Amino acid sequence: MIAAPNRRPSRLPALREKLLDVSYPAVAVAVLLAGWELWVRLTHQPRYIMVPFSDVITACWDGRGQLLHHTWVTTLESIYGFALAAAIGIPLAFAIVSLRPVQKGIFPLVVVYHVIPTIAIAPLLSTWFGFGLTPKLLIVANFAFFPIMLNTIIGLRSTQPLQVQLFRVTGANTWQTFWKLRMPNALPQIFVGLKIASTLAVIGAVVAEYVSASAGLGYYVLLANGNLDTKSLMTGVVYLSILGSLFFGAMQIIERVATPWHLSQRSPIGR
Amino acid sequence: MSFWTAPRSGSRLRMLSIGRASNVLYPVFFFVLFMSIWEIWVRAAHVSKVILPPPSAIAKQLGIFDQLWPDLWVTLQRIIEGFLLAAVVGFVLAIGIVTFRPFARSVFPVLIATQVIPKLAIAPLFLIWFGYGGWSTILIVFLLAFFPIVINTVLGLRTIEVEKMYLARSVGAGWIATFLRIRLPNALPSVFGGLKLAALLAVNGAVVAEFISSTSGIGHVILGAAGDNDIVRLFVAVGYLSLGGLLIFLVMEIAERYSIPWHVSRRDYVSVAPPANSRAL
Structure with a gap:
């Protein structure tokens, strides 16, 4: 207990x-x-039901050439989509926090938009943008955007009133208060959002590849499933897990560089 | 402009609370604005109906609900069954983790580590194991909904002030009384955070599962409509599915208000998506 x-x-x-x-x-x-x-x-067990763990590991190594090719495709989709999500989410959070009409009008709509299962419109994006990179990075951005926006809002709102008053007393203008106080103060929370989004980006890429793709780990997994090739499916999942962890780790390194002062306060789980 | 000029730690935006008229009018205004731009743009630019129909065309077709209902009902049943299964199993496991220390030490870190695995990527495996019927969808829903429920319940049950436990002991409360009167109420806000997140994931999971392979359900209808380039039908199906998802979410929201009325008053929009569940899908 x-x-x-x-x-x-x-x-x-x-x-x-x-x-x-x-x-x-x-x-x-x-x-x-x-x-x-x-x-x-x-x-x-029949090989289409389950394969031994050791076989999966061997297959991960043996099939590395093909698998790395698919991993690269998924990586690009994830990175582009993630960048798009950050490019929309962070400025939108600034707008929500600073402009009252946006806060009252747009924010509730964004929350409702998040609650509806937007995965369902993924096939539509293929109709609009074909089978290339564009629909995939839009799906990825759709997945990754919400945590980035929400955490940026939380971060920007969490400034201590006393600190703001101190800035005002010393004659800092709105701009200075933003860049020297609110922004540094919000950065740790923004990184929380970016880290959550980094793993969601990989998942978004997989779902996008489920809907339509000719390459990528999601495509690989679905193809293996179609062939009842459970071993390949598992290797795809292993590569995806590693890719997701690498993304998360990369964000953690960037976080360390960007907010070195905050390390001591952070909990070890990387929340 | 309250953010820039008058910082108060108490000022919060509360979701789903209809306090002042402006809270309703603003979103409605932006919604109408968005729809008008869509409508006017589609009409002015003569966008083909196969690409993007105007909202009015979609609204006219809302009547095909009768056709969609059987599939929608199938999907909703799968979502609810998978969700309930996840809630029961997750809750029991969480109590086990909090109660037995060796269990907690061995199972909980592993549970957190498995969050690295993208669960939607193992979804196809479920089709091989459980067939192409409803059970694989239910179990994929279960898989997605299970983790946030367990993790949030454990975190909720664990974060209790030692003083409260001292108090319980000093008045002679036994283990069961302590759990029911102190630990459980204390954990409920976190538990509901997990349940609400799980409800959202459950809807998404069901749709993806039906995308991968299914012969019934609303996901099947959506994929079929996309294949037929019947965009109006797709939008209507997505709309009704969203309504279903919102309904499930609202049921959780109402259940939360009834079971923990003391907490809602100081809750803000943050509880909609707790960042603790970083790897939820």
Whole structure:
């Protein structure tokens, strides 16, 4: 039980606790993977139902040439869409925060727009923009845009009133207050949004490729599914997971460079 | 211009609360403006109906609801079943995680780590395992809705002030009483945050699952309409699906207001999309 009243924070076994925190999940993962491997091998599952874990890893390495090609396509779609989402989301958040009509008129509409399943209009984008890059980056932007906008709004609104008053007392104008106080203050929260959006961008690219594509990891996964080729499907998922983690990691590095002062306050989970 | 001139920590924009007339009039004005621009642009530029029909043409076709209803109902049933399954399993698992320490240590980090896997990418595998019928869609909905429910419930149950637990102990409350009277009410705001996010994901998940492969459901209808270049039908189907999604969301919203009335008063729009669920899909 967590936070039981009689559990005092003991000093000495801190290292032991840390070790347990690492070893428990490690054991759980090992048991899971071993169970997967043994279950498939011992019960002789058909290859279209499930393949052993070791086969998936081998296939990841063996098929790397083709898989990296597809990964590159998905990467480009994700990056372009992500950039578009940031280019729309951040200025829109500025507008929502600073202009009252936009805040009262546009923001509720954007929230409702977010609640409706916009994935459903993905096929329409193919009708409008063909089968190339454009519809895909629009779908990606559609996925990634909302967390960026929302977190930028939260960040810009979270400025301490006392700090604003201090700026006013020292004679700073609106522009200076924005660039020297509000913006730096909002940056950590903006990065929270960008990090969320970075993983959503990859997922958006996959969905876009489900709808129509001739290359990319989503296409690869769907093709493998059509061929009942579960091994290829799993390798596609592994590559996608790595791609998503790389995106997230890249955002984390950019965050560290952009907001070095904030590192100490941040929680380790990277929220 | 309150943001620039009068910063107050208490000023918040509250969603779904109809306080003043301007809260309604502004969105309605922008909505009408947007629709008028769409209508005028399509008519003035003579855009083909196959590319983009004007809103008036879509509005005229809203009557095909009768045709769409069977498929819409099938999809809504799948969403609700998958969502309820996710809620029950997620809640039980979350209680397990919070109660048994070894369980928490081994399972919870793994649960968080699996958020890296794009769940929609494993969706096709479900079709192989569970066939091309409704069950694969229900389970994909379950898969998407499950994680935010578990994670938010665990976070909610964990974030409790030690003082409250001391108080519970000092008045002699047992484990069950402590859980029901203190931990659970304390966790409810976070739980509902997870449930609402899960509700949104459930709708999206059902549509994607039906895109991948299905012979019924509104996703199937939408893909078919896109294939036939019947854009009006597509828009009407998307519109009704959105209404269904909004309804589910509103049910969660109302349930939240009834079960935690003390919390809504200080809640703001942020609760619509809690950033804790960074890798929700």
